[in-house]
Amino acid sequence: MTDATLVTNGSADTTADTMAASPQGGRRHRRRYSQLSRADKVWLSLMVGIPTVIHIMFVWVPTLGTVALSFTKWDGIKLGSWEAVGFKNYWAIFTIFDPKFFPALFNNLILLVFLGGCSTVGILFAYLLDKGVRGSAIYQSVFYLPVVLSLAVVGFIWKSVMFSQSQGLFNLGRDKPIDFVGNSERLFTFHIPFLDSPLGLTKNFAALLVAMAWRHIGYVMVLYLAGLKSVDPSLREAASIDGCNEWQSFRRVVFPVMKPINVVVLVITVIEALRAFDIIVALKEPVGTTVLGVLVKKNLTGEGGGQVGLGSAYGVILLLLCLGFIIWYLFNNYRESES
Amino acid sequence: MSDQTEHSPHPRDVGFSINRRQMLAGASALSLAAFLAACGSDEKSAPDTTAAPTTTAAASPDSTAPVGSTAPAPSGDTVTFGSNYSDDKPKQAIQAAIDSTGLNVKVNTTDHNSFQDNITNYLAQPDDVLCWFSGYRMRFFADKGLIGDISDVWDGLGDFNDSFKSASTGNDGKQYFVPFYYYPWAVHYRKSVFADKGYEVPTNKAELVALATKMQADGLIPFAYANDGKWPVQGTFDIINMRTNGYQYHIDLLAGKESWTDDRTKATFAAWAELLPFHQENPNGRTWQEAATALENKEAGMYFLGTFVATNSTDQAYLDDLDFFNFPELDSAVGADALDAPIDGFMMAADPKNLEGAKALLSGLGSAEAIDAFLAIEGASVAASSAADTSGYNKIQAKSAELVGAAKNIAQFLDRDTSPDFVSNVIGDAFASFVADPSQVDSILSGIEEQKSTYLG
Numbered sequence: 001m002t003d004a005t006l007v008t009n010g011s012a013d014t015t016a017d018t019m020a021a022s023p024q025g026g027r028r029h030r031r032r033y034s035q036l037s038r039a040d041k042v043w044l045s046l047m048v049g050i051p052t053v054i055h056i057m058f059v060w061v062p063t064l065g066t067v068a069l070s071f072t073k074w075d076g077i078k079l080g081s082w083e084a085v086g087f088k089n090y091w092a093i094f095t096i097f098d099p100k101f102f103p104a105l106f107n108n109l110i111l112l113v114f115l116g117g118c119s120t121v122g123i124l125f126a127y128l129l130d131k132g133v134r135g136s137a138i139y140q141s142v143f144y145l146p147v148v149l150s151l152a153v154v155g156f157i158w159k160s161v162m163f164s165q166s167q168g169l170f171n172l173g174r175d176k177p178i179d180f181v182g183n184s185e186r187l188f189t190f191h192i193p194f195l196d197s198p199l200g201l202t203k204n205f206a207a208l209l210v211a212m213a214w215r216h217i218g219y220v221m222v223l224y225l226a227g228l229k230s231v232d233p234s235l236r237e238a239a240s241i242d243g244c245n246e247w248q249s250f251r252r253v254v255f256p257v258m259k260p261i262n263v264v265v266l267v268i269t270v271i272e273a274l275r276a277f278d279i280i281v282a283l284k285e286p287v288g289t290t291v292l293g294v295l296v297k298k299n300l301t302g303e304g305g306g307q308v309g310l311g312s313a314y315g316v317i318l319l320l321l322c323l324g325f326i327i328w329y330l331f332n333n334y335r336e337s338e339s
Numbered sequence: 340m341s342d343q344t345e346h347s348p349h350p351r352d353v354g355f356s357i358n359r360r361q362m363l364a365g366a367s368a369l370s371l372a373a374f375l376a377a378c379g380s381d382e383k384s385a386p387d388t389t390a391a392p393t394t395t396a397a398a399s400p401d402s403t404a405p406v407g408s409t410a411p412a413p414s415g416d417t418v419t420f421g422s423n424y425s426d427d428k429p430k431q432a433i434q435a436a437i438d439s440t441g442l443n444v445k446v447n448t449t450d451h452n453s454f455q456d457n458i459t460n461y462l463a464q465p466d467d468v469l470c471w472f473s474g475y476r477m478r479f480f481a482d483k484g485l486i487g488d489i490s491d492v493w494d495g496l497g498d499f500n501d502s503f504k505s506a507s508t509g510n511d512g513k514q515y516f517v518p519f520y521y522y523p524w525a526v527h528y529r530k531s532v533f534a535d536k537g538y539e540v541p542t543n544k545a546e547l548v549a550l551a552t553k554m555q556a557d558g559l560i561p562f563a564y565a566n567d568g569k570w571p572v573q574g575t576f577d578i579i580n581m582r583t584n585g586y587q588y589h590i591d592l593l594a595g596k597e598s599w600t601d602d603r604t605k606a607t608f609a610a611w612a613e614l615l616p617f618h619q620e621n622p623n624g625r626t627w628q629e630a631a632t633a634l635e636n637k638e639a640g641m642y643f644l645g646t647f648v649a650t651n652s653t654d655q656a657y658l659d660d661l662d663f664f665n666f667p668e669l670d671s672a673v674g675a676d677a678l679d680a681p682i683d684g685f686m687m688a689a690d691p692k693n694l695e696g697a698k699a700l701l702s703g704l705g706s707a708e709a710i711d712a713f714l715a716i717e718g719a720s721v722a723a724s725s726a727a728d729t730s731g732y733n734k735i736q737a738k739s740a741e742l743v744g745a746a747k748n749i750a751q752f753l754d755r756d757t758s759p760d761f762v763s764n765v766i767g768d769a770f771a772s773f774v775a776d777p778s779q780v781d782s783i784l785s786g787i788e789e790q791k792s793t794y795l796g
Contacts, residue, residue, distance in 0.1 A: 077459045077483065096789055100768075165621060166629045182566065182623025184775055204624070284568045286623060287771040298764050301456065306760030310793065 063319065070312035076300075082309070089313035099197050101314075104290045106199045108321075111209070111291065112273035118213045119269045122220025127250065129221070130228040140225065143218040151215065155282030158211040180207040184288030202288030212279060216272065220265055227261035228254070270325055274318065292318045418696035420446045421466035423454035432716035433470075439712040440703025442696060462486070467691035468700050473506040473682040474751035475594065476759065477516050480686070481509035487687040488513045492698050496705045498726035502749045506682055516684050517705045518723035520713070523680040523739050524574050524752070525663040527634060527642045527649075532559075538640070544669045551617040554640040563639035564618035564774075565630035569767035572622060572774055573753040575643060577679050579614070580607040582669040586677040586748035593757035595795030599788040608784065610669055612777040623771050645681075646735055661735075665742055676747040680739075681755055682723060761794035 036044070070089055074082035093101050125143065129136045146154060162169050163180035171177040186200035231254055239249035255262070277293030280286075285294055292314060299311030424433040425448055437444050447466055454461070454470070461469075462485045471477060480486045493504070493514040507516035532538070536557055541547040551561035566572045580589045584603045591597045592604060619630060619639060631648050633639040635657050642648060649661050668675035685704055691697040703709055707726035714722060714731070721739045722729070729740060743749060754762045769787050773780060 075459070077485070078463070092793060096793065099786060163624070164629065165625055166632065177621075179621035179624035182621055182625070182771070182775070184623070184772070285767075287569075287768045287775070290768075299760065306758070307764070307793065 066312045066315050069308055070316045072309045074308040075306065076308045085309065089309045092310065093313055098195060100290065100295060102195055103199060104292050104295055107205055107289065107291045108273060110201055111276055112270065114209050115212070115216055115269045115273050118216040119220045119265050122217045123224050125217065125221045126224035126228055129225055140222070144222050145218070146215040147219045147222065149215070150278065152278040152282040154211055154215050155279035159283055163207060180204060181283055181286055184286065204286050205289045208279060208283070208289055212276070223265060224261060227258050231257055274322055416693050416696050417443050417445050418468060418693050418700045419466035420444050420700065421461070421469035422446050422448045423451040423470045424448065425450045429717055432713045435716055436704060436709040436713040439708045440700055442700050442703060444700060465688040467688055467693050467697040468685055469688065471684070471686045472751065472755055473516055473518060473684060474755035475757050476755060477686065478509045481515045485689055486515050487689050487691065488515060489517070489687050489698065489701055490514045492517065492701050495702050498707060498724040500725055502746065503682070503723050506749055506751070516686055517701050518682045518684040519704065519710060520720035520722055521680045521682040521743065522646045522720055523678055523743050524578065524643065524645050525742060526666055527644060527661060527663045528640060529634070529637065529660045530662050531660050532637055532640060540664045541667045543667050543671065547667045560619050560633065560639040561617040561641060562619065563630035563633040563642040564622040565625040565627040566622040566771055566774060567624065567626040569771050570754060571627050571644070572770050573766065574679060575611065576770060577750055577753050578643065578666045579611050579669065581677040581750060582666065582673060582675060583607045583610050585673050586750065589750060590756060593753065595791060599784045599791065604784065608773065608780050612780065615774065615777055622774055646739055663738065677750060678746050679752045680743045680749045681752045682749070684723065758794050761791065765790045765794065
């Protein structure tokens with residue numbers, strides 16, 4: 001407990017220092033700005049302005065464009081041929097396409113929880129390897145190997161090498177091969193009152209989760225291992241002198257010190273869970289494995305181009321989910337540094 | 340094939356094997372054409388054909404090139420041609436076909452998957468003549484005014500039978516398409532298996548069920564089955580629906596004019612559910628290549644697929660043993676005279692820069708000479724033109740021609756007979772759910788009907 005207060009105090013002190021220093025610092029900055037030469041100003045505004053323009057052009061214009069398109073019906077053929085339909089696309093998603101939308105949303109949620117679990121396992125592995133297990137370099141390379149592959153490639157590998165009914169490793173020597181990729185039966189279901197169909201985890205999505213874990217655990221492990229290497233050993237010594245057991249010294253000393261890495265791991269986990277779609281597309285989008293990203297892609301791209309309004313509406317929903325997370329995260333961070 | 344997600348495959352996508360002699364003959368034909376082109380006035384098309392010369396030296400001794408040597412020098416104003424024949428051999432084949440028209444053509448080649456995926460953007464600024472396939476999608480573009488009426492070209496095309504003409508006709512009764520070649524869907528089997536076990540080719544439902552039951556008793560899976568990518572079972576639906584309700588109902592249903600909850604549609608699914616136990620289990624997680632292997636290894640007795648079924652096999656004994664028959668009739672009142680046989684061909688831009696040239700090119704490509712030149716190199720598909728030279732056909736080509744020639748109506752496969760976004764967003768998942776659990780048919784069909792309005796109409 002003492003160590004924890006020590007650590008927290010430490011960080012609070014630094015914050016306090018910066019806070020105290022900032023008014024003066026501000027004044028100093030202002031004075032420096034006025035000393036800028038004309039050329040400096042031009043350069044500065046170019047250096048700030050160009051990225052800003054690029055950012056607005058390629059991030060905010062498309063984003064707002066998507067939001068605008070989500071209120072239209074458009075087949076994507078001729079610019080200007082769109083017609084405004086108000087909230088009809090959203091209405092369609094929640095009434096007509098609810099058997100597609102809610103399972104997809106639920107799959108994203110499962111992914112979030114599951115990848116969170118994988119991150120924990122990755123952290124555990126990293127911690128164990130950091131203890132100096134014999135042959136840790138070998139373990140590291142073995143676990144890290146899948147991370148070199150893109151998630152789509154991971155999908156191809158698992159599909160043909162592991163899951164295939166005729167030659168898959170998991171089906172070798174079975175009389176009745178298991179259909180890992182195609183079986184959309186649910187492992188568990190539950191009913192939500194206002195939904196027509198029950199939600200649940202399908203068997204093929206569960207199989208996909210295993211393939212994703214294969215990659216995600218190694219990713220988190222290496223990130224965390226790098227962080228652990230930089231933790232000052234004297235902190236742990238102090239903890240053990242104070243009589244902390246292994247769990248306490250991790251929970252109360254190492255974990256808080258690792259905050260920057262923890263944030264990276266959290267962000268990566270959430271991003272992977274929300275954007276996961278390449279592995280599903282690589283497996284050719286079997287029934288039961290749909291996530292939101294797949295719904296966006298299928299309505300927007302491809303031969304028809306087809307339903308730009310509907311696809312954009314799915315995109316906006318995904319955007320709101322991401323924004324929700326970002327706002328929650330920024331808010332928390334801001335409040336922490338305030339206090 | 341792995342990047343083909345939602346589309347039925349295509350002979351040239353799955354890479355029909357071409358023997359070395361054909362390849363060399365083609366290469367030399369092409370290099371001759373390239374030489375002639377270089378001598379002629381057309382400087383622009385020369386770069387497209389320069390791929391050939393490296394093989395010329397090797398090819399010339401046994402050159403049997405029928406085409407290049409007779410290709411006339413290009414003439415007239417340049418016509419642009421949007422090609423999706425992006426692989427080497429088809430690219431050479433289409434070039435040979437174009438050269439046979441003797442016109443001054445500039446070929447713009449796009450990767451065939453990108454071409455298909457970007458077709459709507461492409462049609463905003465198309466080439467004068469472009470590659471496409473017959474069916475709903477062609478008619479849809481015609482309705483939108485994105486492609487040009489070529490009825491007057493058809494006045495000069497005498498070599499196509501009526502089924503090809505109707506497959507080239509838009510909703511307004513005008514022609515928008517020139518057919519080039521096709522491949523049919525049929526029930527494939529090994530002759531040796533049928534001979535060993537004394538099986539007979541079935542011609543009606545009772546015989547089909549009896550044969551399948553017998554196969555099961557003999558330890559064979561009657562029908563190999565796969566649905567990876569969600570398009571293969573669409574072929575089963577097509578044929579059962581056409582056998583149960585006839586061609587016109589099938590086309591109307593896919594165009595959104597009939598209801599998916601109609602009793603006739605339900606009858607199709609009932610027939611499908613009845614035949615489903617004779618199919619290989621768990622199709623959703625199996626690729627068509629794996630199912631084809633089951634047929635090759637004599638684990639399965641039959642496989643209903645396009646004639647590209649043996650593409651992956653190099654075993655000549657198997658290829659010689661392979662045969663196919665038309666899917667038997669299920670209802671004697673409906674018969675068995677309709678089938679899926681996707682046709683590929685060409686369309687004209689709505690407003691081509693060189694109208695005369697575009698029409699001349701289209702009628703040239705509709706001639707027997709063009710398809711002969713094409714098949715001399717590509718050697719796998721079947722010519723749409725009835726005047727084409729069939730003497731070089733192999734057994735499968737010859738039989739395909741016979742099968743389709745006898746058909747009264749030709750459907751184009753589900754994803755070409757209706758809106759592709761409807762197929763990829765609704766039908767694919769619905770059919771996959773059906774083959775996984777046929778008892779859910781009612782909720783599946785009402786789901787399709789409910790979601791249909793967003794995509795069709």
